[in-house]
Amino acid sequence: MTTPANRAHWTGSVRQVDVLIVGGGPTGLAASLMLRSAGVHVALIERERSLGGIPRHSRHTGYGLRDLHRVLSGPSYAARYAALAEQAGVEIHLTTMATDWSAEGHLVTTSPSGVVQWAAEAVLLATGCRERPRSARLVPGDRPAGVLTTGTLQQLADLFHLPIGERAVVVGAEHVSFSAVHTLLGHGVAVAAMVTDQPASQSYALLRALACGRRRIPLLVETDVVAISGFDRVRAVELEDRRTHARWSVPCDTVVFTGSWVPDYELARTRPVSMVGPHPQVDQGLRTGHPGLFAAGNLVHAAEPADICALGGRQAARSIVQYLTQGEWPTRGVELVASDPFVWTHPSRLTSTVERSTRGRLLTRVRRFLGPGVIELVQTDRVLRAVRRRRLVPNRSISVSLPASLRVDLAAGPVELRWRKVR
Ligand SMILES: Cc1cc2nc3c(=O)[nH]c(=O)nc-3n(C[C@H](O)[C@H](O)[C@H](O)COP(=O)(O)OP(=O)(O)OC[C@H]3O[C@@H](n4cnc5c(N)ncnc54)[C@H](O)[C@@H]3O)c2cc1C
Numbered sequence: 001m002t003t004p005a006n007r008a009h010w011t012g013s014v015r016q017v018d019v020l021i022v023g024g025g026p027t028g029l030a031a032s033l034m035l036r037s038a039g040v041h042v043a044l045i046e047r048e049r050s051l052g053g054i055p056r057h058s059r060h061t062g063y064g065l066r067d068l069h070r071v072l073s074g075p076s077y078a079a080r081y082a083a084l085a086e087q088a089g090v091e092i093h094l095t096t097m098a099t100d101w102s103a104e105g106h107l108v109t110t111s112p113s114g115v116v117q118w119a120a121e122a123v124l125l126a127t128g129c130r131e132r133p134r135s136a137r138l139v140p141g142d143r144p145a146g147v148l149t150t151g152t153l154q155q156l157a158d159l160f161h162l163p164i165g166e167r168a169v170v171v172g173a174e175h176v177s178f179s180a181v182h183t184l185l186g187h188g189v190a191v192a193a194m195v196t197d198q199p200a201s202q203s204y205a206l207l208r209a210l211a212c213g214r215r216r217i218p219l220l221v222e223t224d225v226v227a228i229s230g231f232d233r234v235r236a237v238e239l240e241d242r243r244t245h246a247r248w249s250v251p252c253d254t255v256v257f258t259g260s261w262v263p264d265y266e267l268a269r270t271r272p273v274s275m276v277g278p279h280p281q282v283d284q285g286l287r288t289g290h291p292g293l294f295a296a297g298n299l300v301h302a303a304e305p306a307d308i309c310a311l312g313g314r315q316a317a318r319s320i321v322q323y324l325t326q327g328e329w330p331t332r333g334v335e336l337v338a339s340d341p342f343v344w345t346h347p348s349r350l351t352s353t354v355e356r357s358t359r360g361r362l363l364t365r366v367r368r369f370l371g372p373g374v375i376e377l378v379q380t381d382r383v384l385r386a387v388r389r390r391r392l393v394p395n396r397s398i399s400v401s402l403p404a405s406l407r408v409d410l411a412a413g414p415v416e417l418r419w420r421k422v423r
Contacts, residue, residue: 008041008091014106014117017043017091019320022098022107022267023126025053026306027297029081030067030313031124031320036088038321043118044090045109047097051085052078053128055306057154060182060210066307067314075158077306098127098267107267122320125280125295126313127264129302131176134228134257141238144230146254150180153256157187165254169237170194171225172258174202174395176303178211180256185215192252193218195225195239199369202395228255259395261302268295276348278302283333283351284402285319286312291329294320301346301363304397308363334379335414341366341392342417350408350415362400364417366392373421375400380412388422 008017019035021028024046035042050056055063058074065071068080085092096111106117131149146165148156156162168184170177173196181191191212194201199221201208220239226247227238236249268280273288273295275281279302280288280295288295296316297309304312323329333351338344346363362377371391375398377384384407387400408415 008043011119014119015043016119017041018120018324019043019122019124020045020107020118020120021124021126023053023128023264023297023299024048024051024082024085024092024094025126025128025297026055026067026077026081026310027128027299027313027316028053028124028126029085030310031126031296031317032085032090032313033081033088034314034317035320036090038317040321040324042090043093043120044085045093045096045098045118047095049095050078051082051092051094053306054151057151057159058179059154059158059186060179063306067310068307074306081310101267101271120292121324122292122294124286124313124316124320125267125293125299126297126316127267127299128309129261129263129298131258132260132262134255136262137257137260139225139228141227142229142231144228144232144234146230146234147228148254148256150176150183150256150258153180154183157183164189165234165252166190167192167252168254168256169225169250169252170256170258172196172260172395173198173200173219173221174259175204175207177258178203178207180258181217182211184254184256185211185213189254191215191217192250193220195220195223195237197222197224197242198394202393225255259303261298263299263302265299268299277344279344279346279348281335281348282346283330283349284347285322285330285351286316286347287319287323287329287351289349292323300348301344304363308397332410334408334410334412336362336377336417337414338364338417341368341370341419343367345417350410352410360402360404362402362417364398364400365396366394366398366419368394370419370421372423373419376418376420377406377415378418379409379415384408384415392419 018041021044032042055074055078063077100108222242226240286296296312330351343365375387
């Protein structure tokens with residue numbers, strides 16, 4: 001492989017680099033390491049004061065299996081990637097936020113030292129995702145203190161060591177919800193109940209046991225939070241059973257909204273690139289429709305575990321090196337469309353290039369519990385791939401291998417992701 005030339009320099013007030021990465025989480029850091037190993041000059045922009053993304057404040061174990069081949073706590077995982085990026089000579093800019101694009105197409109960043117415009121041969125957006133807060137879930141009622149997401153809970157508890165409360169209700173029953181329970185219990189906060197609109201928990205029994213220990217936390221299924229009350233501090237949540245419409249109140253001083261992920265897509269929207277729902281559309285090489293602009297990690301599949309994101313970062317880095325050395329950008333491609341009960345697919349486009357998606361896999365999610373049945377990839381009534389599944393669980397990662405033999409006709413219509421129920 002030819003090593004791309006290092007073109008890092010200033011042209012007037014514009015900083016020119018080979019590759020600019022926005023986001024110093026697992027995706028951006030893993031991509032930066034692979035790019036450095038290919039001799040590419042990389043600048044990485046991170047709005048926080050330290051590198052690592054979400055794992056910095058996720059104290060439990062469970063990080064790093066598929067990318068670093070060891071199991072680490074979130075902070076150790078983040079620290080390891082940060083140290084590797086520094087050793088590798090990545091140009092790191094902390095407390096720097098990418099805010100916009102200039103008329104010339106340069107990325108604009110703001111930091112305590114001022115506003116900078118960046119011209120890069122390639123830009124990778126690795127801005128991750130966040131949990132949908134109460135306001136976006138349109139939960140009515142009072143506006144007291146004590147309403148959090150898992151992300152804010154863990155930052156307050158584990159980064160800033162602030163008191164949380166005494167009795168909490170956790171909204172959600174997926175993996176991240178049990179991470180919230182783990183944090184609450186670890187900080188002496190009782191969990192009054194977990195509430196989910198689904199008919200059952202969407203996490204593994206082992207995770208539930210690790211988070212809850214011997215405590216019996218009531219799981220209220222098919223239930224919605226319909227109001228929050230309290231003056232300066234939360235006093236109670238009002239719940240409604242979806243089946244009976246019965247309403248009742250649970251006293252608590254803290255409410256934690258978990259999951260329901262929203263990608264941090266603002267920079268993709270303003271470029272603009274094609275979006276599929278809240279995700280920028282990318283092909284199997286993490287390319288958007290805009291030459292030189294790549295997107296990876298939870299920005300394109302909200303949300304997968306950190307190691308899957310890191311592997312996606314590496315895949316994006318391979319595509320970037322290919323682009324820098326060969327200058328080719330695929331124009332022929334077909335859309336990959338998710339039909340109900342699937343919520344989204346990653347990748348969302350298949351192009352003419354031969355490389356496969358992250359780990360050669362398609363990632364997706366379903367809206368509801370299903371099974372048994374067959375996941376099918378269909379193009380104009382031709383079944384390209386069929387995979388039998390006993391059960392599909394909402395809010396849980398579903399992955400389907402994409403073999404190199406997959407025969408997609410780039411001149412035909414979209415490829416559809418479908419579910420066929422079987423007995
Ligand atoms: C509570 C919780 C528990 C979890 N537990 C596990 C677990 O046990 N195991 C596991 O594998 N995964 C776990 N995950 C998932 C894992 O943390 C994420 O999948 C992973 O961090 C995603 O990586 P990312 O780089 O795509 O995004 P992030 O980690 O979110 O990183 C994105 C980075 O981009 C920065 N950024 C965003 N916008 C801008 C901008 N405009 N300018 C500059 N910087 C910007 C952000 O500050 C952030 O640092 C957990 C997640 C949560 C929330």
